[in-house]
Amino acid sequence: MKYLSKVIDETLRMVTFSLTVFREAKTDFCMNGYTIPKGWKVLAWFRTIHLDPEVYPNPKEFNPSRWDDYTPKAGTFLPFGAGSRLCPGNNLAKLEISIFLHYFLLDYRQVSLYCLNVRIQNVLGDSYPIQDQ
Numbered sequence: 001m002k003y004l005s006k007v008i009d010e011t012l013r014m015v016t017f018s019l020t021v022f023r024e025a026k027t028d029f030c031m032n033g034y035t036i037p038k039g040w041k042v043l044a045w046f047r048t049i050h051l052d053p054e055v056y057p058n059p060k061e062f063n064p065s066r067w068d069d070y071t072p073k074a075g076t077f078l079p080f081g082a083g084s085r086l087c088p089g090n091n092l093a094k095l096e097i098s099i100f101l102h103y104f105l106l107d108y109r110q111v112s113l114y115c116l117n118v119r120i121q122n123v124l125g126d127s128y129p130i131q132d133q
């Protein structure tokens with residue numbers, strides 16, 4: 001289960017399907033030399049952080065072991081956002097992914113595509129042509 005959790009974190013890091021969140025500047029502020037005026041919308045682009053080689057060495061390598069004894073610094077792992085709008089479903093989401101992967105990995109069966117096609121053809125007849133193996 002510990003390794004599965006690392007696989008999920010690594011998947012969330014690499015895929016980051018919640019690419020970004022909007023925030024509105026409540027006051028003028030300066031960040032990295034850029035002034036963001038009050039009222040402007042700011043896009044926090046998570047994927048850039050998750051693929052930053054200074055934060056995650058060799059970032060395009062799928063490596064669950066990078067999470068061994070590693071706790072990300074604040075603001076460097078944001079699949080569920082951050083701050084007061086942090087995704088409230090984050091633990092539920094990870095639980096659901098764990099349950100899916102658990103049953104998928106223990107119960108999946110490999111099926112030859114050819115055998116599958118033969119079975120379909122048995123049902124549909126010649127309207128479902130298949131190529132020889």
Ligand code: HEM
Pocket residue numbers: 017018020021078079080081082083084085086087088089090092093094
């Ligand atoms: C892998 C699955 C999920 C991902 C990657 C994800 C990601 C996110 C992200 C990035 C945000 C924006 C956070 C921010 O603005 O800082 C968010 C917000 C939210 N998520 Fe999720 N989420 C997931 C699953 C879920 C689930 C399972 C639920 C509920 C059962 C949920 C409910 C919400 C709600 C209600 C918000 C709005 C929170 C707010 O604006 O205060 N999410 N989620």
